[in-house]
Amino acid sequence: xxxxxxxxxxxxxxxxxxxxxxxxxxxxxxxxxxxxxxxxxxxxxxxxxxxxxxxxxxxxxxxxxxxxxxxxxxxxxxxxxxxxxxxxxxxxxxxxxxxxxxxxxxxxxxxxxxxxxxxxxxxxxxxxxxxxxxxxxxxxxxxxxxxxxxxxxxxxxxxxxxxxxxxxxxxxxxxxxxxxxxxxxxxxxxxxxxxxxxxxxxxxxxxxxxxxxxxxxxxxxxxxxxxxxxxxxxxxxxxxxxxxxxxxxxxxxxxxxxxxxxxxxxxxxxxxxxxxxxxxxxxxxxxxxxxxxxxxxxxxxxxxxxxxxxxxxxxxxxxxxxxxxxxxxxxxxxxxxxxx
Amino acid sequence: xxxxxxxxxxxxxxxxxxxxxxxxxxxxxxxxxxxxxxxxxxxxxxxxxxxxxxxxxxxxxxxxxxxxxxxxxxxxxxxxxxxxxxxxxxxxxxxxxxxxxxxxxxxxxxxxxxxxxxxxxxxxxxxxxxxxxxxxxxxxxxxxxxxxxxxxxxxxxxxxxxxxxxxxxxxxxxxxxxxxxxxxxxxxxxxxxxxxxxxxxxxxxxxxxxxxxxxxxxxxxxxxxxxxxxxxxxxxxxxxxxxxxxxxxxxxxxxxxxxxxxxxxxxxxxxxxxxxxxxxxxxxxxxxxxxxxxxxxxxxxxxxxxxxxxxxxxxxxxxxxxxxxxxxxxxxxxxxxxxx
Numbered sequence: 001x002x003x004x005x006x007x008x009x010x011x012x013x014x015x016x017x018x019x020x021x022x023x024x025x026x027x028x029x030x031x032x033x034x035x036x037x038x039x040x041x042x043x044x045x046x047x048x049x050x051x052x053x054x055x056x057x058x059x060x061x062x063x064x065x066x067x068x069x070x071x072x073x074x075x076x077x078x079x080x081x082x083x084x085x086x087x088x089x090x091x092x093x094x095x096x097x098x099x100x101x102x103x104x105x106x107x108x109x110x111x112x113x114x115x116x117x118x119x120x121x122x123x124x125x126x127x128x129x130x131x132x133x134x135x136x137x138x139x140x141x142x143x144x145x146x147x148x149x150x151x152x153x154x155x156x157x158x159x160x161x162x163x164x165x166x167x168x169x170x171x172x173x174x175x176x177x178x179x180x181x182x183x184x185x186x187x188x189x190x191x192x193x194x195x196x197x198x199x200x201x202x203x204x205x206x207x208x209x210x211x212x213x214x215x216x217x218x219x220x221x222x223x224x225x226x227x228x229x230x231x232x233x234x235x236x237x238x239x240x241x242x243x244x245x246x247x248x249x250x251x252x253x254x255x256x257x258x259x260x261x262x263x264x265x266x267x268x269x270x271x272x273x274x275x276x277x278x279x280x281x282x283x284x285x286x287x288x289x290x291x292x293x294x295x296x297x298x299x300x301x302x303x304x305x306x307x308x309x310x311x312x313x314x315x316x317x318x319x320x321x322x323x324x325x326x327x328x329x330x331x332x333x334x335x336x337x338x339x340x
Numbered sequence: 341x342x343x344x345x346x347x348x349x350x351x352x353x354x355x356x357x358x359x360x361x362x363x364x365x366x367x368x369x370x371x372x373x374x375x376x377x378x379x380x381x382x383x384x385x386x387x388x389x390x391x392x393x394x395x396x397x398x399x400x401x402x403x404x405x406x407x408x409x410x411x412x413x414x415x416x417x418x419x420x421x422x423x424x425x426x427x428x429x430x431x432x433x434x435x436x437x438x439x440x441x442x443x444x445x446x447x448x449x450x451x452x453x454x455x456x457x458x459x460x461x462x463x464x465x466x467x468x469x470x471x472x473x474x475x476x477x478x479x480x481x482x483x484x485x486x487x488x489x490x491x492x493x494x495x496x497x498x499x500x501x502x503x504x505x506x507x508x509x510x511x512x513x514x515x516x517x518x519x520x521x522x523x524x525x526x527x528x529x530x531x532x533x534x535x536x537x538x539x540x541x542x543x544x545x546x547x548x549x550x551x552x553x554x555x556x557x558x559x560x561x562x563x564x565x566x567x568x569x570x571x572x573x574x575x576x577x578x579x580x581x582x583x584x585x586x587x588x589x590x591x592x593x594x595x596x597x598x599x600x601x602x603x604x605x606x607x608x609x610x611x612x613x614x615x616x617x618x619x620x621x622x623x624x625x626x627x628x629x630x631x632x633x634x635x636x637x638x639x640x641x642x643x644x645x646x647x648x649x650x651x652x653x654x655x656x657x658x659x660x661x662x663x664x665x666x667x668x669x670x671x672x673x674x675x676x677x678x679x680x
Contacts, residue, residue, distance in 0.1 A: 006471045007422075011446065013472050054662050082347075083531060090656065091431040093451045097534060097654030101667040106351060106531035108463060109451040109654075109669075111433045123448060123463060130470025131346045132353050150658075191423060191446035194437060314437030314449075316430065318490075322394050327441040329449075 006129075009223025011216075012190045018339055019125045020181025023074030023137075024291035027066045028284070029144065029170030035270045035280075040292035041171070042069060048145050048170055056094060059143035059170075062284075063088065063099035066172035067139050070291070074176050081105050081176075082133035085120040088141045088283055089113060089168075090150065095141050105137075113312030114209075114238050115192065116140040117173060117287035118331040122189035125333070128177050141172035142282030151202070151317060164204040166240045166266060166281035173287030175295065184298040188334035190220040194314065196327040202320050206243020206266070206278055209311040212328035213239060214250040216309060220332050221256065228258045232303040235294060237286035237310035237330075238266030240278030265289040286310040298337045305336045346469075349563025351556075352530045358679055359465045360521025363414030363477075364631035367406045368624070369484065369510030375610045375620075380632035381511070382409060388485050388510055396434060399483035399510075402624075403428065403439035406512035407479050410631070414516050421445050421516075422473035425460040428481045428623055429453060429508075430490065435481050445477075453652030454549075454578050455532065456480040457513060457627035458671040462529035465673070468517050481512035482622030491542070491657060504544040506580045506606060506621035513627030515635065524638040528674035530560040534654065536667040542660050546583020546606070546618055549651040552668035553579060554590040556649060560672050561596065568598045572643040575634060577626035577650035577670075578606030580618030605629040626650040638677045645676045 008014050026041045033044035050058040063086065071081060084103060087110040088095040100107040112119035120138035127133050145155055147168035153159040177186070195215050199208035213236050221227065228234060239247055244264040251258055269280030269289070290308055297303045311330040320326075348354050366381045373384035390398040403426065411421060424443060427450040428435040440447040452459035460478035467473050485495055487508035493499040517526070535555050539548035553576050561567065568574060579587055584604040591598055609620030609629070630648055637643045655666040 007473070056658060056662065087451065089432075091658065092429075092453065092654060092656035094654070094656045094659045097667050097669075098659065098664070100534040101536050104533060106533050107669060108459065108531060111427065111449040111451045113432065119448065123467075126467055126470055126472045127463075130466055130472070132466045132470070133347070191448060193444060193446050194440040196441050314432060314434070316432035316434045318396060318431065319434045319438065322396065324438070327437050329437075329440075329447060 011219040012188055012223035014188050015125055015129045017129045017179055018185050019128045019177055019179060021175045021184050021295050022178050022181050023070045023176030024295050025066050025070035025073055026173045026288040026292040027062055027171055028288055032169055032171055035274060036268055037289055037293055041288060055143055055145040059095040059141055059146050060098040062172040063095050063139055063141040064102055066174045067137050070137060070174035070176050076135060078104055081135050081137055083108055083136040085110060085124050085136060086139040087111050087116040089147055112329060112331060113314055114281060114283050114285060115310040115312030115329050115331050116283045117290060118308055118310040118333050121186060121333050122191055122331055124177050125186045125189060128179050135176060135178050137174055137176050139172060139174035140283035140287040142168050142284040144168045144170045147282060161277055162203040163277060164242055165277045166205060166279050167276040168282035169269060169280045169285040171284035171288045173284060173291040175291050183337055184295055185336050185339050186333050187336045187339060190216055190332040192216045192329040192331045194327045194329050196325055198325045200325045202315060205281060205313045206240035207246055208313050208326040209328040210239055210243045210246035210250060212330040213247050213309050213311050216330040216332050218254060228256060228261045231261060231305050231307050234258060234262050234307040236264045238281040239264045239311060240266045242278050298335050301337060308333050351559040352528055352563035354528050355465055355469045357469045357519055358525050359468045359517055359519060361515045361524050361635050362518050362521050363410045363516030364635050365406050365410035365413055366513045366628040366632040367402055367511055368628055372509055372511055375614060376608055377629055377633055381628060395483055395485040396430060399435040399481055399486050400438040402512040403435050403479055403481040404442055406514045407477050410477060410514035410516050416475060418444055421475050421477055423448055423476040425450060425464050425476060426479040427451050427456040429487055452669060452671060453654055454621060454623050454625060455650040455652030455669050455671045456623045457630060458648055458650040458673050461526060461673050462531055462671055464517050465526045465529060468519050475516060475518050477514055477516050479512060479514035480623035480627040482508050482624040484508045484510045487622060501617055502543040503617060504582055505617045506545060506619050507616040508622035509609060509620045509625040511624035511628045513624060513631040515631050523677055524635055524675050525679050526673050527676050527679060530556055530672040532556045532669040532671045534667045534669050536665055538665045540665045542655060545621060545653045546580035547586055548653050548666040549668040550579055550583045550586035550590060552670040553587050553649050553651050556670040556672050558594060568596060568601045571601060571645050571647050574598060574602050574647040576604045578621040579604045579651060580606045582618050638675050641677060648673050
């Protein structure tokens with residue numbers, strides 16, 4: 001009905017005004033700093049309490065300090081920032097809410113489980129492109145110890161992890177967006193639908209999330225009339241080793257070739273020796289790799305054009321106990337080094 | 341830095357393109373239907389399970405059916421809707437996530453506790469005004485029985501409620517937005533900062549939330565250079581009787597007169613005989629009054645111009661057990677019947 005050339009096809013938003021990622025920061029835990037991506041992160045915390053008296057407060061501090069560092073690194077200060085968009089995995093988003101209490105910035109609280117960072121960057125880019133803010137920050141955090149306690153078993157139990165389990169990343173990743181700038185640019189976004197293939201194993205999130213990633217990616221490729229080889233890399237969030245291989249199968253069935261192009265932040269997050277089973281997970285998995293490695297990679301010309309598809313599993317302990325399967329979602333953004 | 345006339349002052353967004361609320365629906369519980377607002381709601385459910393086998397599934401159904409009804413009432417169908425923005429109070433937003441599983445529409449999941457509906461409408465209006473969607477739906481839901489179980493005590497315990505307690509509204513309210521249209525129009529939005537005055541009583545949410553409502557309202561009035569009497573009514577979300585009176589005090593201290601203009605959805609939600617202590621609360625409190633009474637009131641000319649400020653308390657049971665106070669947030673929208 002309304003004609004706008006900001007949408008292409010069914011699902012994809014194309015940004016008319018260049019929106020640049022001008023600041024980014026990532027802070028991670030010690031284990032995370034020892035993994036393959038370790039060298040890309042700004043800093044790591046020596047222990048998982050980080051001087052606080054609970055893990056939840058440490059996670060709150062991760063969110064707060066990462067936003068602060070991202071803002072500082074691009075020469076801005078808190079008063080320049082119009083909105084913080086962010087979220088975490090904790091009930092009622094307490095890491096985000098309590099972190100924002102210390103900031104003099106309006107908060108847009110988001111819940112997309114581990115897809116939160118690209119949900120935030122999609123909405124944030126619309127807000128900037130639409131002219132409603134000059135600068136905003138998108139951030140997502142997660143913490144291994146709070147997530148284990150909340151979703152699985154108390155750490156003190158020393159439970160045996162199942163072979164398909166993933167390790168929640170302790171960390172936070174933040175990006176600062178503005179209109180104009182010299183890139184890297186967010187040029188497209190495709191928000192996800194909730195997809196549920198009936199997986200009921202809360203320790204097999206990768207299998208549950210792969211169909212959601214496939215759904216968003218396939219829609220986006222159709223909308224933009226592009227093929228995977230148009231991108232230097234396609235990063236999914238935290239499918240892990242098994243989930244990534246399921247996604248490859250789902251794409252293959254549709255004749256979509258992603259060999260050598262598809263990478264998963266979770267699958268690569270920890271080394272084999274770190275014994276993290278299927279890999280990393282959590283909001284911070286994609287968020288830290290995005291701000292630590294992917295965005296700088298675009299800036300340095302290592303990638304000309306990448307897709308980032310963070311994936312989220314939307315179950316709770318209550319829904320699992322009530323016998324429900326795991327509904328999942330995946331939000332996609334396209335980041336480019338140069339725009340025509 | 342970037343000049344845009346879409347922002348006024350420090351906090352307020354002014355929409356340049358008229359964004360209309362063209363559809364709305366509200367479904368509530370039986371108790372809610374018997375209160376003073378009862379006649380305004382589209383329908384009510386006879387019992388709080390609504391044919392489902394858990395309260396959480398009933399809440400999921402409330403979200404789903406309310407979105408469906410809102411879309412249907414304005415003559416659209418699911419395929420016309422570009423995004424659903426919404427949230428609820430449950431851990432990991434399961435009512436919203438599981439409801440969206442049945443919809444073929446991308447989801448933007450939000451968490452602002454009981455402020456969710458105006459968070460959604462603020463962000464939703466930016467998305468529409470920016471040209472990123474033709475139609476979208478904003479919805480928020482809550483359920484007395486799921487909220488009691490999650491935040492307080494199992495209902496079966498029959499716990500005595502404290503004098504400052506409020507009753508979580510069972511229901512859901514949804515609005516459909518589009519660009520253009522004949523109103524009612526969302527003309528301004530002011531997103532909230534997280535404000536914490538140190539209240540630690542999880543049964544006194546009104547007192548905790550009043551300072552957040554004051555902060556957002558005062559900023560908005562300063563930004564727009566208006567006074568309360570410029571509006572036919574200013575509705576807060578769910579401060580309840582006590583919280584509303586605290587807000588009046590806070591505004592009085594600043595010389596801002598709201599007598600006869602300030603109303604609180606929560607304070608008016610239940611009659612005295614219904615014994616709901618300080619009144620209604622929950623995401624659905626403001627959401628159902630907004631779509632059931634306020635928006636139709638603007639349409640019928642009963643109100644020319646109103647402010648709606650939904651308020652949220654961002655604590656969890658974990659933060660309360662860790663001795664934390666309750667950080668709060670309030671998001672404001674201005675709805676007008678006519679635009680210049």
